[in-house]
Amino acid sequence: MLIRKPGDLRPSEITPRNVYLRRRDFMKAASALAVAGGIAIPEVHAQGRGPKLAVARNSPFSTIEEPTPYKDVTTYNNFYEFGTDKADPAKHAHRLKTRPWTVAVEGEVKRPKVYDVDELLKLAALEERIYRLRCVEGWSMVIPWIGFPLAEIIRQVEPTSRAKFVEFTTLYDRSRMPFTFMPVLDWPYVEGLRMDEALHPLAILCFGLYGEVLPNQNGAPVRIVVPWKYGFKSAKSIVKIRFTERQPRTSWEKAAPQEYGFYSNVNPEVDHPRWSQARERRIGEFLKRPTLLFNGYADQVAGLYGGMDLRRYF
């Protein structure tokens, strides 16, 4: 049986959303004024230079936790195609060309299609989703992503009754991804979800963060975000979405099957063989905080795993 944990904040502690958002608007207005007046101001939140995206805010799926600073979100990344050090992707990902870009949606579907990324962008209304992100390495962030439910595109292509899983493939381009010459992982990077996981409203196809298009190091131009699973499940810079009858073999599973399972749900009770998953360090905080089952999304997603032994299906 799954034990549902209560939320990590009492309602009385929650800053009303409108107040909280007003604060950010104020800071944005202040930065805009300062820039217009030619005054250098210290970095606050949104500091990117990417084009802005029009989004609907106030999603009920968003957390009210303070987002991790933009600088940390965009300079501390795991994107092994651009290097295995956390600072590498921000240094090398400028080599990635995000236009033209297509995403092939294929496999067990009635209407397979190769989408241009700009067409994908217009497929459904963009929403801001402020999610927790928990890395398998024991750190976490809060990131205001922009995207729409993965379910929207799944509906468009009409999966057949044989479609049980969805496989995501990241771009594999040796000329632009300098570290794919190293046999660190079996390129291209492949991730996957069970069909019901992919259809869950929390799982999104993501195009931006902090109100802007995704920086390359964060998986531009389009990526997956699955907030209740360890970060590596959220494939970046995807070029293919394939519907399959059999469970996909993911890159990390191939690399170390005893350490990285297909499900990889955030779970403080199931340790990684080489380190504990009981606690995490939220980037920007000093003391570690306890890790929550399903990264705090148990109320929404625990039902997907009813009757499953989460130790076995780690």
Add this chain to the structure above:
Amino acid sequence: MSLARLAEQQVTRIKAIAFVLCLYPLARLAVLGVTGGLGANPIEFITRSTGRWTLTFLLIALAATPLRRWTGWLWIMRLRRLLGLYAFFYAALHFLTYIWLDQFFDPMAIARDVLKRPFITLGFTCFLLLIPLAATSTDRMMRRLGGARWQLLHRFVYFIAIGGVVHYWWLVKKDITLPLAYGAVLALLLGARLAWYRRRNSLPAMARQMGRLG
């Protein structure tokens, strides 16, 4: 002037310069800390940095003997203690970063880590083994123990260095380039010793044999 033998004054000067140079990794961390250059996860940065420098100093200290043999520069041996103590110094910083900044003195969490995670068990063991070496590094302790026993004790550094490289290897998620590089250098340094040891043991044995025959 020959490089093989330097005047006492020159050796002292080299030691003073080495002492200051060896503080570079600490100074770098301090500067990065003050200027906000430790990145998004400063504790991880400090842990990694002090860990790598511990291994680096262990390898440099282990290079002293082979270097002396190859070059004949006797004064290199006079730097060995300083280098070894710096290895211990950075190991202590690494250990302190772990128990203080990373675990915040949580005894249960540390105990679980040491018992359950092989890479931490090994790192912890290696650090414990370094303590008696650092403690017996003075001339007085060397005299008290006697040359042969002191040398036997200090041969533990071979195990510690191997353990340190394996500790690094086991913690890395996938890209083992750096642990491999440290491992290769260590293999070279230990291999050189093994080669000399074999030659030294085989030549007199052969000479005795020939003496008996003659």
